[in-house]
Amino acid sequence: MLGRLNHVALAVPDLGRAVARYRDTLGARVSDPLALPEHGVTVVFVELENTRIELLEPLGENSPIAAFLARTPRGGMHHVCYEVSDIRAARDRLVAQGARVLGDGEPTIGAHGKPVLFLHPSDLFGTLTELEEV
Numbered sequence: 162m163l164g165r166l167n168h169v170a171l172a173v174p175d176l177g178r179a180v181a182r183y184r185d186t187l188g189a190r191v192s193d194p195l196a197l198p199e200h201g202v203t204v205v206f207v208e209l210e211n212t213r214i215e216l217l218e219p220l221g222e223n224s225p226i227a228a229f230l231a232r233t234p235r236g237g238m239h240h241v242c243y244e245v246s247d248i249r250a251a252r253d254r255l256v257a258q259g260a261r262v263l264g265d266g267e268p269t270i271g272a273h274g275k276p277v278l279f280l281h282p283s284d285l286f287g288t289l290t291e292l293e294e295v
């Protein structure tokens with residue numbers, strides 16, 4: 162069911178500082194910031210040879226990463242994202258096996274313009290997991 166690792170996401174308290182560190186210190190290629198108010202985050206992608214790092218900063222009053230950053234104020238690994246070819250088939254299979262899909266269970270459109278959904282970290286060994294249909 163799982164395809165490639167699409168990205169590993171890091172929640173950061175200051176996106177500008179994180180971008181500068183990845184671009185200037187680590188010499189990485191980084192995208193422009195993209196505000197996603199419907200997801201409560203601003204994102205920047207660090208492009209690597211084999212995958213991406215997604216840098217996330219809270220946006221707005223009800224950001225889903227606000228509580229995470231309150232617990233880990235220096236930032237930290239927030240989620241992993243795997244590619245799937247049929248996100249609804251993947252969801253149905255996971256739900257049938259007891260995994261919880263966050264939100265109303267329907268995919269939303271993510272940062273790459275593709276359908277995404279999130280699986281509860283408690284069902285995946287403490288790791289919040291995103292699926293993206295490619």
Ligand SMILES: CC[C@H](C(=O)O)C(=O)SCCNC(=O)CCNC(=O)[C@H](O)C(C)(C)COP(=O)(O)OP(=O)(O)OC[C@H]1O[C@@H](n2cnc3c(N)ncnc32)[C@H](O)[C@@H]1OP(=O)(O)O
Binds near residue numbers: 170217229242263277
């Ligand atoms: C889609 C656009 C973009 C893209 O890639 O295309 C993105 O990735 S946007 C990313 C931001 N969006 C989301 O994260 C959406 C899904 N997330 C959520 O709905 C929440 O973050 C949620 C429900 C996972 C956690 O919310 P919150 O922290 O407010 O809940 P709790 O404080 O009640 O925590 C419950 C429980 O879960 C543990 N937890 C929370 N976040 C994480 C995490 N990132 N990784 C691992 N575990 C996490 C938390 O510690 C609590 O554990 P407990 O044992 O019950 O104390």
Ligand SMILES: [Co+2]
Binds near residue numbers: 168170215240242291
């Ligand atoms: Co993501």
